[in-house]
Amino acid sequence: MDAPSAVLTPRELVGEAPPSPAGPLSEQEARGLPAPPEIPLSARLQVLRFNQRQIQFVFRARxxxxxxxxxRGDGSPVITSxxxxxxxxxxxxxxxxxxxxxxxxxRPIVGPNSVLTAVGPRHMRQRRLLLPPFHGEAIERYAExxxxxxxREIDGWPVGRPFALAPRMQAITLDVIMAGIFGIEGRPRRGTPEHGLRQATxxxxxxxxLPAAQLVELMNIGREEAVGIAKAGLAMLDRPTYQVIRARRAAADLEDRRDILSLLLQARTEAGEELSDRELRDELLTLVLAGHETTANQLAWTWERLVRTPAAYERLREAVRTGDAETSAAAxxxxxxxxxxxxxxxxxIGRRVMVPWRLGEYAVPADTPVTMSILLVHHxxxxxPDPYAFRPERWDDNKPGTYTWIPFGGGVRRCLGAALAMAEQRVVLEHMAQRLDLEADDPAPEHATHRNVTMIPSRGARVIRRR
Ligand code: HEM
Structure with missing residues (x-):
């Protein structure tokens, strides 16, 4: 996805799209506008291509x-950028x-009522309960x-031979989730529910x-409860999760604890209700699944880009080694x-429009899934300008736009863990740039592959540590 960089100043590196009307329409207004153009492939082939090579697929379609x-096909999504x-x-x-x-x-894993899967008033109730512990100030406490x-993780990395960063980043984000969400720090003692929970997670x-996970996912899609091996796997996780929840509910120091589980145990709805064990289990599992792989792979992508973009890497390395906190934080x-x-x-990401919707010169009928290609918006x-180049300096004089920089989505469904994900990325990136000198093991860029809903570097961001 690289192309030669033009000479543009940071201020010129973020612009604006020309206006395009969008929003709800009456049935009659919708009838006056054409439907968006359709991808000229059979329904089956398009799904296969989309799942295998989403990047090439959406760029070509655009x-x-x-x-x-x-x-193509009844009820199929529309994609906009x-x-x-x-x-x-x-x-x-x-x-x-x-x-x-x-x-x-x-849905079958976290149930229909978690903040991720619920819709309408139920979603808003869960979101209000979960928001305070994810607030920026609350998250700052986690930096240390x-x-x-x-x-601890960096200390164990080899020097002089290639290794993949993605699993290493996952080890860090697992520790952060265990400590931040469950209040389980370091390696718990064997035989304790805390140890069982960490191992099962x-x-x-x-x-x-694993490749078989896709099959398991297919078996479970559209269900309210998991079946087959997914059900057995969840039972393994549920046992220690409920044990940890119950023990924490009874803990004498509950009010002094700052982890998310302890804060949720003390949270009350406007009607004064507390969260049940099942609700807590669903929300905690949602946070683990939504927050672990995403943050780890985003960090892996950052390094995949940095080790192939010497100007950007040099700029970051110099800034974090100046000893000036402000210079370092900005880079x-x-x-x-x-x-x-x-x-x-x-x-x-997507929304299902329940009324006819205008999308520029087109209209789509009620009950259409409308997806927003974050990748296309960002390119x-x-x-x-110069969208395929990795140029951190484009952000020197420009702030990310609410509708043009959307890796965390937006509106009432915006990523609940965005502040935590940003804090993790800041700390890990700074420590790595300060302590290490990394190189690509192969100058060819890694392409993107898809795992569940995420887009990850195909070789796990392989690097060689020189220092
Ligand atoms: C770099 C890391 C991350 C990225 C790129 C990311 C991205 C996203 C995106 C795109 C959405 C959907 C937003 C929408 O539809 O508008 C989302 C939702 C969500 N994320 Fe994240 N996320 C990350 C990390 C985290 C973390 C660390 C947590 C929590 C520990 C988390 C928890 C959630 C939850 C609970 C939702 C559902 C919110 C709702 O529907 O109200 N995410 N995330």
Missing amino acids: RELGEVFRM HPDHVQSLFTAKPEQAPSLTGESPL MIAGAAD KWLITAST VETTILESMRSRPVIPI REDVY
Whole structure:
């Protein structure tokens, strides 16, 4: 996805898209507008291509059909990449455009009532309960714990021979999740529920990355409860999870604890209700699944780009080694913004429009899934000149736009863990850039492959450590 960089100043590196009307329409208004152009492939072939090579698929479709197109077949999604269309969906009333995550493959695992899968008032209730512990200030307290997890992990990395960063990043994010979400720090003692929970979480995460996981996912799609091997795997995880929840509910120091489980145990709805054990289990599992692989692979992508973009790597390395906190923080921040722009680990998100919807010159009928290709929005030439180049300096004088920089989605469904994900990335990236000198093991860029809903570097971001 690389192309030669033009000479543009940072200020010129972020622009604006021309306006394009979007939003709800009456049935009559919708009849006056054409449907978006359709991908000229059989329904089966298009799904296969989309699943296997989403990047090539969406870029080609946009080149040939324009910024709005639809997949073939009844009930198939429409894909858009215009910021005004994104805005219309992010700011829509939730009942007019509920999130497609309600239909997610995670539904049988986390149940229909977690903050990820619930829709309408139930979603808002769960979101209100979960928001306070994920607030930016609450998350700042975790910086030291994240730094400890990063340093412990980095200490064990080999020098002089290639290794993949993605699994190493996952080891760090697992530690952060265990400490931040469950309040389980370091390696718990064998035989304790805490140890069982850590092991079962690790197992579940490893299992979800195996090729067979796709089959298991297919078996479970559309169900309310998991079946087959997924059910057995979940039972293994549920046992220690419930044990940890019950023990913590009874803990004498509950009020002094700052981990998310302890905060949720003390949270009450407006009607004064507390979360049941089942609700807590569903939310905690949602946070583990939503927060672990995403953050780890985003960090892996950052390094995949840095070791192949010497100017960006040099800029970051110099800034973090000056000893000036402000210079260092600015370089780290702009590198993360650019990584999430050029390689958004979740490349697509969606809403189901419940009324006819205008998307520029087109209209789609009620009950259409409308997906926003984050990847395409982030590679618009009008918004991001030189879009295929990795140029952190584009963020020196420019702030990320609410509808043009959307790796965390937006509106009432915006990623709940965004502050935690940013904090983790900041600390881990800074520590790695300070302590290590890394090189690509192969100058060819890694291409993107898809795992569950994420887009990850095909070889796990392989590097060689020189220092
Ligand atoms: C770099 C890391 C991450 C990325 C790129 C990411 C991205 C996203 C995206 C794109 C969505 C859907 C937003 C939408 O539809 O508008 C989402 C939702 C969500 N994320 Fe993240 N996420 C990350 C890390 C995390 C972390 C660390 C957690 C928690 C520990 C988390 C928890 C959630 C939850 C609970 C939702 C559902 C929110 C709702 O539907 O109300 N995410 N995330």
